[in-house]
Amino acid sequence: GRWHHAAVVYDQAESRLHLVLDGMRVNSAQAEALPPGSGGLPLALGGRRPDPMKEASPQQSFTGRLDELRIWSEARSVASLGHRRARPTSNSETEDRDGPLRLHFDENRTTDRLEWVEGARRVPTRLMFQSPLRGLQAQIDGQSVTLRWTAASPNEGPFLIERSSDGSSFTVVERLSPVASGTKAEQAQEITYTDENVPGKVVFYRVRQIAPNTEPERATGTIKIGLGAKESSSRPVELVGNFPNPFKTSSTIAYRVHESQPVTLTVWDVSGKRIATLADGAHEPGYYERTLDAGDLPSGTYFARLKTPQGIQSHQMVLLK
Template identity: 35%
Template sequence: MNPVNRIVRSLCLCVTLSCVGAGMWGAQAQPLRSHAPDRVVAGGQAALYLEWEGFGRFEGGVLTLPAGWEPSEARLVQEGGLVLEPRLSRIRGQSGRFQILPPTARPGHQTLVVRIRAPGLPDFGEWEFMPYRAAERAPGSIDLEPDAGLRQRGTIASTDGARSENRALQFTARDQALLLDARRLPSLSAEHAFTVETWFRTSVADQVMLSTWTGDERDPYALEVVLDATGHAVFFQGQEGEHRSLRSQSPVADGGWHHLAVTHDPERNWSHLTIDGVQQDSLQHRTALQGRPPDALAVGGRVGSEEGGAYLGDIDELRIWGLARSPTMIRSTVYRTLRTPAAGAAFFSFDEGIPAALRLGRSGPRPRDSDLSFHRGLDEINVDLEDGAVSLSWAAFVAQGDRLLVERSHDGPHYEVVAGFDRQAGVPADGGQLRYFYRDDVRETVTFYRIRQQRAAGDDRVSNAIKVGRNEVEAPPRLAHLDGSFPNPFNPTTSIRYSLDEGQDVSVSVWDLSGQLVQTLWTGFQEAGEYTVSFSADDLPSGTYFVRLQSPEGIQSHPILLMK
């Protein structure tokens, strides 16, 4: 029996968010939306998700990947949980282009999941999916043609492997779940408050990640986290005849690292699900859950399952608290290594083996070297190509006396310093970080960039290299222009200006640094001309936000700073 078969019975696969750009899920329904990670480790697996709404139809399409990236499998998850295998084939004579066709085309909510293997070396490029639509050329004759209005695209990078001294649990098909003695942990019963947090990485959907459930429908449980067939994280709680669930807003089984936190608060009858420090879903219990304290917590599977390979992926920094932590408390420690457990808590960094007194049997894999690092800023470099120039932005924790250097290379091995910044040059960002911006007008077809942090106390930190490639042919003129905002910095209102050289569908929105949509200012068709929209941030905290202009050509972004 598939360990997550019951998800099909308990969960409707339809959600109400939409994609306004590759890798994001927005707030207005569209026939097609997409999600992909912005980076994966070199040689690793990523997963691309394309979701058709209930009034859409998957007729097939063409997937274009950067050089060296290869699709390994495709699955089509239809409404009701039926999983089909579409035909995936390379298009002859067209490098990096693959055609995907469904076994049968029918309307209804459905998600195409494509797993992709990254090249073995650091790289950066663009992906694109051009869906087909059926067109009747003559009575009784149906052809498939590209549907440019639903085209999805974005950027993706492969980065260097382990650069930290961190270790994590890496589950393979040969490994069983790690069973921890729940009697030696903070209580995970429905009668007590708890918060469970962990970092995880996988590109495989439809699997159990954490659980205190035995799988027996008669047994109550307060904790089970699964990745459903469409890659979303789902937090289940249940008792005989009833399963309650909370679901992430976006797919998380995408090949990148994510932080998950689930909270149970019986005093207030609430449960919460948080991903990467952002609350995703909450549930108020109208009737209290029943149940006894569990015997074990399964990490990477389900309690009582004898199947190997219940979970495929990495798990790190497992923290179990004997209280219901608030979203603010969770965000304050997401990117911090906590060596000493707080009172009434249990922490597992997996840098060393699990104590025998806490482990039930010889379950679980041995800890292995990992690339998860909480020094996140230097490994989160955003790249935009605008008017032939390269724009870089990144965030970092910067102490007094530190310097940040932008290093550039035209061949990969040899770098030169092209810019330097001190602490005062940064713009305040979330979590005490500072955000920096650099624009390079270099004209080479292929350029490599990296950021070096020279620390006053300690060794240098160097980011993963980012490879930026551009076509040698001259790019066509842009027909939509994000001209900026005034004032900037602002408090609490700023005016955003953009212009269109011809009539087209556009969307103007504001996003925060965590990648969450703050507000959609305009969406729809506009004639050629100059436009101004106002953005008011009365209820928002100070910090950096990004204005996004999406048009058929792609996405343009512009940082704005709210200072209250």
């Protein structure tokens, strides 16, 4: 339910595609190298082009909304993407020609930047843009969660309510039948569902509607919910985590001590090298915070390690510069 700035950068030297989300590099993948002078290549927005080698290639379409597209003639660094992502580009025609190619999706736009690119043209497409499920909200009552959303066509297919503990792997917890036929096909309607006895302190939900085979998937965005469960820990010492995570310059590592005892807090890299010792000594019961200064550390994955007489706890941290 929120707007995001997404960028894809092609690293020609390594033949890799990097995904930058809201100014932070979050993923990368090996890509097939483009041959020099390969000429014009098609670009599909809002969906994946069918595979010409497969007779019945499934159509995977984007169910959100696009506001603006910027195409640069050279690869942008992560730093420049983060710096410019919230800045509107200039309306000056001179500066626009030196900057990115911009495409808007507003019907009242009178200019078409495609005329500035030699050989670029618009072609018909069967890609569909729609948001038939919207406004996913949640209300919490103890360990129960009530979801509400609006369906543009509530009687065109069943709804799948999916739940996740990490926001990436979802499990279907309920399948709701289509709304009774008394509702007109074009009439939107609010739908509710209550999930009882939800496990854990934090859960993620999303709703999908099984649409006719000729249409793309219908889905809401993902909503994150904190249940505020009562604190209960059998551990005398608890490593809470770090914030922010990922971080750029520094991050605060938090831990809670329930019984007096010696505690050692260290930070390690993926090679097993100790980077810093942030705490080492006797601790009285209480809540503690220690700050890790990134300094000259390179971007990558690090681990906070909390050692006590009862054992060792660890927590993964990501440094993105």
